[in-house]
Amino acid sequence: MLLPRDRERRFAAVMFWVPLLAVIPFAIFMQVRLSALWIMSALSLLGVVLLSSPLVRFTRRSAVAVAAAAIVFSVGALLASPLVAIAKLHAGIENHAAYTRLLAKEVQKHWEQTTTQPLQIVGSIFPLANSVSFYLEKKALPVWIYASTRPRWDSPETIDRFGAAMICPAASTACRSRVYEVLGGRSVARHAEVTIQPHWFGFSGEPRGFVIDIVLPQIRNQAVEEFCCVSAAKRRSVPTH
Numbered sequence: 001m002l003l004p005r006d007r008e009r010r011f012a013a014v015m016f017w018v019p020l021l022a023v024i025p026f027a028i029f030m031q032v033r034l035s036a037l038w039i040m041s042a043l044s045l046l047g048v049v050l051l052s053s054p055l056v057r058f059t060r061r062s063a064v065a066v067a068a069a070a071i072v073f074s075v076g077a078l079l080a081s082p083l084v085a086i087a088k089l090h091a092g093i094e095n096h097a098a099y100t101r102l103l104a105k106e107v108q109k110h111w112e113q114t115t116t117q118p119l120q121i122v123g124s125i126f127p128l129a130n131s132v133s134f135y136l137e138k139k140a141l142p143v144w145i146y147a148s149t150r151p152r153w154d155s156p157e158t159i160d161r162f163g164a165a166m167i168c169p170a171a172s173t174a175c176r177s178r179v180y181e182v183l184g185g186r187s188v189a190r191h192a193e194v195t196i197q198p199h200w201f202g203f204s205g206e207p208r209g210f211v212i213d214i215v216l217p218q219i220r221n222q223a224v225e226e227f228c229c230v231s232a233a234k235r236r237s238v239p240t241h
Helices: 007-030 034-049 061-092 100-114 125-137 155-163 173-183 218-237
Strands: 122-126 142-143 164-169 189-198 209-217
Touching: 007 034, 100 125, 100 164, 100 189, 100 209, 122 155, 122 173, 125 142, 125 164, 155 218, 164 173, 173 189, 173 209
Parallel strands: 122 142, 122 164
Antiparallel strands: 164 209, 189 209
């Protein structure tokens, strides 16, 4: 079943094993945790691989047994889900997912305490930028500081025009260094270090620190400064009596 000799069955087996196993060396090398989504393509072919042998006889009784096992497994997973949720709350989940909703509130609060302009750009690592921009009260566009390909709005001109809220995990010095590179010498109007602790039905997760840097629109500030300078010059040129 798992390593068939004939060509047609071997093609299905290769399509089953390659996506399942190829990512493991990369995960070990990069020291990242794999999401269960990685095995979705393999699971879709699992039944084909297991039933591809001509020696397998799948009777009505076998179908009933498989359906019963699926029902028992699903009910067991449902009963175990609160315990799994508590374990995930304490151990943490990938991509800071337990913190992004609360982090979005902190970002919104610090932005509103800094400026009356709407928050339109959120910059961070890929999962944080996407999740925080999703949970904000009003729509904002994510900017990914490590992206090899960038959307059309991810440009220095966009940050100059709208400003940005830049976010990093406090423990990631690489992220914070990259944020300073992206800002390119722009002044940070507000620097905040916040600690987020997720809660669920009276249970508390591990607190985690994040850094928020608020950069105001540069073009608008420059225009205001020029207007003020012109107004001051006009006032000095007006003769007094």
